[in-house]
Amino acid sequence: MPVRLSGLQKEVVALYRQCIRESKKKPEVAQKHFIAFARKEFDKSIYLDKKDFSAIEYLMRKGKRQLEMYASPGIKDIK
Template identity: 45%
Template structure:
């Protein structure tokens, strides 16, 4: 049985899939950093924002799209990953 998603949920999932597809376009040496950046960004936002805060979620979607457009550029070859992100990855796996 499949669950139904709201329009906003579908937008978030589409943005996440687009971000993961962007990772595949980056040089193999930096893909892990991009993947961690994407996973961390989405996970931390889901724990700090309630799904009922529609205007906040909409704002984050717009901000995420703009940021993703920047990272999708072929000239962007690497991204910065903080120690906090690395620690989160070790803890969360």
């Protein structure tokens, strides 16, 4: 039986997938750096309580701002 995700959980997964997609647009050498950075950022909050909506929403806004910044064509690598 598949796991049912809440709307907020779906948004988090969508943001992660969008981060991975954006990393594929970067130079091949830098792609692994972007993916590792995204993974590390999501892992920081893995133990956050699922019902702490204000913290999750704050982190989603922060993540979207970071994604927008790092998706800029001027950003070639991240370390």
